[in-house]
Amino acid sequence: MKRKFLAALCAAVFLNGAQAQAPQAAGARPAAAKPKLVVLIAVDQMRYDYLTRFYSEYKGGLKRLVDQGAVFTQAYYEHMPTVTAVGHSIMLTGAMPAASGIVGNEWLDRETGKQVTSVSDTDVKALGADSRQGASPHRLLVSTFGDELKMSGKARSKVVGVSIKDRSAILPAGRMADGAYWFDKPSGNFISSTWYFDDLPVWVKLFNEKKAIDQWKGTDGYATMAETDHGNDVVELFAEAAIDGENLGRNGGTDLLTMSFSANDTVGHAKGPDSPELKAITLHTDKVLTRFFDFLDKKIGMSKVLVVLTADHGVAPLPEVSKGRKMPGGRMTEKTVLDAVEKALNEKYGEAKWVIGKSGPAPYLDHKLIASSKLELEEVQKTAADAVRNLPHISRVFLREELRRGLAPADYVGLRVQNGFYYQRASDLVVVPEPYWLFEAKGTSHGTPWNYDAHVPVVFMGPWVKPGKYSGRARVIDIAPTLADLLEVETPSGASGRVLNEMFAK
Numbered sequence: 001m002k003r004k005f006l007a008a009l010c011a012a013v014f015l016n017g018a019q020a021q022a023p024q025a026a027g028a029r030p031a032a033a034k035p036k037l038v039v040l041i042a043v044d045q046m047r048y049d050y051l052t053r054f055y056s057e058y059k060g061g062l063k064r065l066v067d068q069g070a071v072f073t074q075a076y077y078e079h080m081p082t083v084t085a086v087g088h089s090i091m092l093t094g095a096m097p098a099a100s101g102i103v104g105n106e107w108l109d110r111e112t113g114k115q116v117t118s119v120s121d122t123d124v125k126a127l128g129a130d131s132r133q134g135a136s137p138h139r140l141l142v143s144t145f146g147d148e149l150k151m152s153g154k155a156r157s158k159v160v161g162v163s164i165k166d167r168s169a170i171l172p173a174g175r176m177a178d179g180a181y182w183f184d185k186p187s188g189n190f191i192s193s194t195w196y197f198d199d200l201p202v203w204v205k206l207f208n209e210k211k212a213i214d215q216w217k218g219t220d221g222y223a224t225m226a227e228t229d230h231g232n233d234v235v236e237l238f239a240e241a242a243i244d245g246e247n248l249g250r251n252g253g254t255d256l257l258t259m260s261f262s263a264n265d266t267v268g269h270a271k272g273p274d275s276p277e278l279k280a281i282t283l284h285t286d287k288v289l290t291r292f293f294d295f296l297d298k299k300i301g302m303s304k305v306l307v308v309l310t311a312d313h314g315v316a317p318l319p320e321v322s323k324g325r326k327m328p329g330g331r332m333t334e335k336t337v338l339d340a341v342e343k344a345l346n347e348k349y350g351e352a353k354w355v356i357g358k359s360g361p362a363p364y365l366d367h368k369l370i371a372s373s374k375l376e377l378e379e380v381q382k383t384a385a386d387a388v389r390n391l392p393h394i395s396r397v398f399l400r401e402e403l404r405r406g407l408a409p410a411d412y413v414g415l416r417v418q419n420g421f422y423y424q425r426a427s428d429l430v431v432v433p434e435p436y437w438l439f440e441a442k443g444t445s446h447g448t449p450w451n452y453d454a455h456v457p458v459v460f461m462g463p464w465v466k467p468g469k470y471s472g473r474a475r476v477i478d479i480a481p482t483l484a485d486l487l488e489v490e491t492p493s494g495a496s497g498r499v500l501n502e503m504f505a506k
Contacts, residue, residue: 034487035306035462037249038145039296040091040172040258040479043285044084044165044265045446046311047273048075048455050282061289062282065309069461070503072474077313078412079420080430081360082446082453085118086420087312087476088171088260092144094480094495096419101141102171103425108357108364110424115357119167121193127200128191128208129184135166136195137175142494144174145480145487146256151176152489155253160242162190162235164226164262168312172258178246179204183234185223188213190238203245212237229284231263236288240295249300254487260312261285272318272444306462308483310476314453315446322436329436330393337361337388337431337439344387345380349373354380360447361439362427377401381428388429393437398430416449465503474500 051066058066065071079086079096081104089095089102097103102118109116116139124134143151146159161173161180169180179197181190181204189208192200213222216230225231239259242248248255264281271277296305322329338355341363345354350373357364363384370380378401385397396417398408403421408414417430433439435450446453458474461467464486477497484491485499 033304035254035464036304037243037296037300038254038256038306038308038483038487040256041289041307041309042088042091042163042168042172042258042260043309043311043457044168044260044262045268045313045315046264046282046457047314047452048073048457050273051457051459054279054282057283058286059290060286061291061293062286062309064293065289065307065459065461068467069307069309069459070465070467070470070500072458072470072472072500074471075310075456075458075474075476075478076451077454077456077476078416080413080416080432080447080449081420082313082448084165084265084312085167085171087456088168089118089140090476091310091312092146092172092174092258092480092483093140093142093492094145094477094497095142095492096477096494096496098419098422099142099494099496101139101422101425103420103422104359105167107359107425107427110367113356117167119170121195124193124195126191126193127197128189128204129187132184132191134193134195135170135182136193137170137173137177137180138195140171140175143492144172145483145489145492146172146258147174147176148484148489148492149254149256149487152487154489156251157253157255158246158248158251159256159258160246160248161258161260162239162242163260164231164235165260168260168262169258172260173256179242181238181242183222183226183231185221185226188217188222201245203241207238207241207245227263227266229263229267229281231266232261232281232285232288235259235261236292239292243295243299249296249304261288268315269443269445272321273315274317274321303463306460306464306483306486308479309457309459309461310479311456313446314451314455316436316438316444316448316450316452318444319436319438327436328434329438331438331441332391332393332433333441334358334361334439336391337394338363340387340391341365341384341429344383348383349375349380354384357427359427361431362429365428385429388431393434394431395434396432398432400426400428400430403430413449416454460500460503464505466505468503470500470503472502 085105119135121136126132159177161169163169164183166182169182319329355363381399408418482500
């Protein structure tokens with residue numbers, strides 16, 4: 001057992017950044033002027049292969065990124081679950097969930113006994129839509145690149161995050177952001193919270209009042225609009241307003257804008273990665289980025305802007321498509337897993353409500369009930385895990401107490417599960433389905449450690465990088481330390497990646 005633990009620990013250290021890379025001299029940090037603006041562009045649910053599959057039909061922004069950028073063809077997430085909140089938390093922290101504390105889109109808060117989201121915050125109020133719940137980065141335990149930029153004290157820097165989704169606007173921008181803004185579908189307004197300021201900035205109020213987005217409004221209102229390709233038009237238009245309203249790129253230091261296109265995820269979930277609808281919204285994203293880059297060039301000059309493109313996760317094919325290809329895959333339900341746990345615990349320990357929360361199919365057990373029943377927590381977890389392992393198409397089941405001791409197998413699946421583990425917020429079991437199997441009754445999804453969920457674009461574009469294809473292994477956790485190195489600020493506190501110095505222009 002001791003040897004198994006040491007092997008897993010050594011492999012995890014290797015994966016998380018202690019890995020020896022080429023010495024820094026292998027790529028020279030540019031001595032030229034630093035960027036005036038760094039723009040992180042996240043395309044929600046964009047698999048890496050979208051860059052290659054649709055390349056011949058790109059005419060604008062995505063084509064420009066591929067042709068003029070440093071494209072890391074083998075860039076991966078190295079954690080599980082591969083979901084929106086976790087991916088967006090990693091992009092500019094460089095931190096695994098094991099350090100950042102962002103372990104999912106939602107989880108059970110053991111202190112309050114309530115389900116919470118990654119950004120829900122009852123201590124702040126929403127601004128721009130009084131009936132909405134407040135949101136903030138208060139659950140993010142580490143710094144972002146933007147936080148380090150602001151703490152460096154070198155020159156005035158502003159940080160702004162924009163998206164349709166609250167978590168996608170908040171988590172990349174960090175705790176010290178000057179503002180994060182997300183879309184309120186009922187009102188058609190961009191909103192924020194009192195975490196950042198007491199009232200919305202004037203420029204945001206003016207944007208909302210002008211209702212320029214009504215040009216894309218459909219008969220079903222703003223909600224439907226935000227879930228189509230026009231959702232990306234809305235984000236781009238608001239990003240332009242943010243650049244003007246906050247004078248981004250012209251504040252003396254280096255500013256940061258993070259923007260995330262959420263509509264791609266909505267279409268991808270419903271139609272799958274092989275659908276004409278997915279292709280259509282990806283080609284539309286190409287056009288939207290053309291418009292945005294033209295705006296940047298006019299307002300700031302692209303020679304002063306560093307652009308980073310990535311995604312928060314990939315996605316699995318529709319099981320029905322996989323079947324036609326003679327590939328494995330199919331559907332099951334989260335309820336099947338949770339019911340199996342309840343049944344096994346009821347049969348062995350007596351009738352009770354043993355499961356009190358969940359994160360996807362992963363159950364949170366009632367620890368107070370287990371203690372009052374004078375049972376050992378790990379024994380109960382093992383009983384639950386055995387029940388889940390007996391279900392068809394379950395690849396692996398990990399116990400919270402075993403992960404606490406670092407006992408995940410030292411292969412890439414085990415290491416990704418271990419990297420996603422933060423004890424205080426973790427579910428009692430981590431459930432990994434077989435490849436291509438989903439817990440959804442329709443459409444498709446993501447969340448697993450399998451590569452179709454983990455392989456995403458990482459592209460840098462600007463005068464500071466050498467364009468080309470880079471096929472060496474890279475990870476999304478490498479983005480934050482690379483930006484910190486380029487801007488000569490402290491590496492974010494939880495970052496475990498390396499500097500991608502092979503792309504630096506000499």
